[in-house]
Amino acid sequence: MSPQPITDSKQGVVLGQARTNGGMSQIEIEARDFNFFYDNGGFKALKDINLRMPRHQVTALIGPSGCGKSTFLRAINRMHDQTPGTVTQGELLFEGEDINRAEDLIVLRRKIGMIFQRPNPFPMSIFDNVAYGLRLEAQGVRKSEINDRVEQALRDAYLWDEVKDKLRHSGLALSGGQQQRLCIARAIAVKPEVLLMDEPCAALDPIATLAIEELINELVKNYTIVIVTHNMQQAARVSQYTAFFTTDDSRTGQLVEFGHTTDIFTNPKDSRTEDYITGRFG
Amino acid sequence: MASQGLDGGRPLNEVFTGRATRSLRRARIVDRFATGLMWAAALMLVAVLFAVIASLLIAGIPAFSPEFLFTPGTFTNPGIGPQIWCTFYVLFLTLLIVVPIGTGAAVYMSEYARPGKLTNIIRFSTESLASVPSIVYGVFGSIVFLVMMGLGYSILSGSLTLALLNLPLMVRVAEDAIRSVPGSYREASLALAGSKWETTRKVVLPAALPGLLTAIVLTAGRIIGETAPLILTMGTTISPNAYYSLNPLSTGETLAVHIWVIKIIGLPGVPNSQAAADGSAAVLLLMVLVINIFVAYFNTRLERRLRGAAPPPRAGGSKKVGT
Numbered sequence: 001m002s003p004q005p006i007t008d009s010k011q012g013v014v015l016g017q018a019r020t021n022g023g024m025s026q027i028e029i030e031a032r033d034f035n036f037f038y039d040n041g042g043f044k045a046l047k048d049i050n051l052r053m054p055r056h057q058v059t060a061l062i063g064p065s066g067c068g069k070s071t072f073l074r075a076i077n078r079m080h081d082q083t084p085g086t087v088t089q090g091e092l093l094f095e096g097e098d099i100n101r102a103e104d105l106i107v108l109r110r111k112i113g114m115i116f117q118r119p120n121p122f123p124m125s126i127f128d129n130v131a132y133g134l135r136l137e138a139q140g141v142r143k144s145e146i147n148d149r150v151e152q153a154l155r156d157a158y159l160w161d162e163v164k165d166k167l168r169h170s171g172l173a174l175s176g177g178q179q180q181r182l183c184i185a186r187a188i189a190v191k192p193e194v195l196l197m198d199e200p201c202a203a204l205d206p207i208a209t210l211a212i213e214e215l216i217n218e219l220v221k222n223y224t225i226v227i228v229t230h231n232m233q234q235a236a237r238v239s240q241y242t243a244f245f246t247t248d249d250s251r252t253g254q255l256v257e258f259g260h261t262t263d264i265f266t267n268p269k270d271s272r273t274e275d276y277i278t279g280r281f282g
Numbered sequence: 283m284a285s286q287g288l289d290g291g292r293p294l295n296e297v298f299t300g301r302a303t304r305s306l307r308r309a310r311i312v313d314r315f316a317t318g319l320m321w322a323a324a325l326m327l328v329a330v331l332f333a334v335i336a337s338l339l340i341a342g343i344p345a346f347s348p349e350f351l352f353t354p355g356t357f358t359n360p361g362i363g364p365q366i367w368c369t370f371y372v373l374f375l376t377l378l379i380v381v382p383i384g385t386g387a388a389v390y391m392s393e394y395a396r397p398g399k400l401t402n403i404i405r406f407s408t409e410s411l412a413s414v415p416s417i418v419y420g421v422f423g424s425i426v427f428l429v430m431m432g433l434g435y436s437i438l439s440g441s442l443t444l445a446l447l448n449l450p451l452m453v454r455v456a457e458d459a460i461r462s463v464p465g466s467y468r469e470a471s472l473a474l475a476g477s478k479w480e481t482t483r484k485v486v487l488p489a490a491l492p493g494l495l496t497a498i499v500l501t502a503g504r505i506i507g508e509t510a511p512l513i514l515t516m517g518t519t520i521s522p523n524a525y526y527s528l529n530p531l532s533t534g535e536t537l538a539v540h541i542w543v544i545k546i547i548g549l550p551g552v553p554n555s556q557a558a559a560d561g562s563a564a565v566l567l568l569m570v571l572v573i574n575i576f577v578a579y580f581n582t583r584l585e586r587r588l589r590g591a592a593p594p595p596r597a598g599g600s601k602k603v604g605t
Binding site: 084122124186187 | 475
């Protein structure tokens with residue numbers, strides 16, 4: 001990945017341009033009749049989700065509030081295990097293996113990184129934030145490698161030039177957009193295969209948002225990215241595939257339509273998708 | 283000079299100085315009254331605190347002398363050297379027991395325990411234990427540590443008793459400190475493939491450190507000031523062959539107990555024993571103040587290092603005074 005400044009990057013603004021890497025790419029994450037419940041089955045949050053997300057592409061999950069898109073995203077790295085009473089049904093596959101059968105969450109999460117809605121750097125120095133994952137038992141990175149890996153991750157997140165002289169300063173002293181890029185650097189330092197992004201720009205201003213979007217367009221060369229967003233323009237700008245979720249009367253989320261972002265935005269098959277993307281509801 | 287409104291009409295400030303309605307006037311008066319009341323309460327607190335500190339120091343400092351502070355008491359000199367030593371030793375031993383166990387229990391309660399019956403029972407027991415009078419712990423300690431375990435009147439018996447007495451408070455305050463660490467830190471660590479233990483040790487506990495130090499300071503204050511349970515478990519004298527001793531099985535006497543002894547029994551043969559009590563009280567107060575100031579300073583620096591900025595000003599904007 002070239003460390004050119006992000007402001008020079010001109011790509012990634014073409015509407016829904018599918019990245020070509022040898023025809024229909026390999027499927028990285030796949031949901032088969034996936035159902036999700038909170039409250040020990042008392043509340044059905046997702047119903048019969050069927051979805052195939054290709055490798056090294058950006059898949060955007062869009063839909064109105066409460067449609068279950070974040071729930072789906074967080075099911076991919078089993079963040080729900082933190083919440084008592086969550087139940088899954090059906091299959092959610094990562095590289096062909098059922099995520100919910102994974103015995104070791106640490107192995108799973110090593111391969112699936114996550115970026116959260118609000119930038120959440122640790123109250124540590126910039127360096128220690130990026131090195132955090134590298135120093136974990138599970139990652140098995142040699143001490144001598146850490147300096148180089150931290151620098152590379154910060155370069156890949158286009159943050160290096162801004163922070164190289166203050167690596168010992170607190171990560172919390174950075175601006176919101178820089179904090180989010182720090183979180184991305186922290187996530188990619190451990191070289192996952194997938195990056196899950198839960199509305200990564202929701203707390204950022206438009207300029208910081210643009211920086212993150214351009215970064216996503218770079219990162220997709222090496223990572224499979226799944227991004228939840230409320231911002232339709234953002235979905236159109238950064239993703240190659242889009243999944244539109246909505247809810248029924250019982251507040252259960254379901255997948256309405258999934259396909260190439262171009263098709264979803266220019267030629268939606270379902271009238272509910274059309275209503276949503278044209279702003280008639282949601 | 284009145285500034286003009288945008289439309290060039292009436293002066294802008296007239297908009298805000300128009301006649302207030304009756305209810306508005308009343309609201310304003312009540313608001314001022316309430317503000318004054320709170321201010322008076324805060325002022326009273328500060329005044330009381332200063333009165334306590336000033337009167338103790340004025341009464342106690344005249345007794346200070348190298349002989350008083352650093353040598354054992356004799357018939358002519360009411361020295362408190364061994365008592366100061368013993369106070370620190372008991373403080374150290376008790377914290378050695380309370381801090382690891384209390385922090386561990388707090389981590390369990392906040393990070394590991396799933397909400398449910400067992401957790402509720404543990405929490406209820408902890409809160410109940412926190413409200414048991416300290417003399418009851420003294421009686422318990424004298425039964426269990428002195429008689430059943432055969433430790434006799436000793437610094438160890440006293441420290442164990444104080445540890446039991448202070449565990450509930452330590453657990454409670456430490457649990458609050460750990461719970462107040464934002465959940466987003468835990469999520470970030472778990473999402474990076476951190477184990478629960480790594481997350482707790484590398485993220486949660488460091489972030490909770492200022493709160494944990496507060497818990498330790500509160501506990502330390504209580505240990506230094508406790509008398510009744512120590513009288514029942516540690517004794518009220520230090521034998522001359524145990525002066526400045528590290529032997530946990532010798533009897534001991536902390537400064538607080540020493541003050542109690544002087545006030546109730548007096549020092550045999552020493553004419554000015556009341557002055558010795560005042561002096562001991564001043565030393566006790568200074569110890570507590572120094573510990574508090576030291577930890578407050580450390581916390582501020584820690585906060586600045588973690589967050590890269592000065593800590594947010596305390597609510598109300600008034601300066602923190604003393605403890």
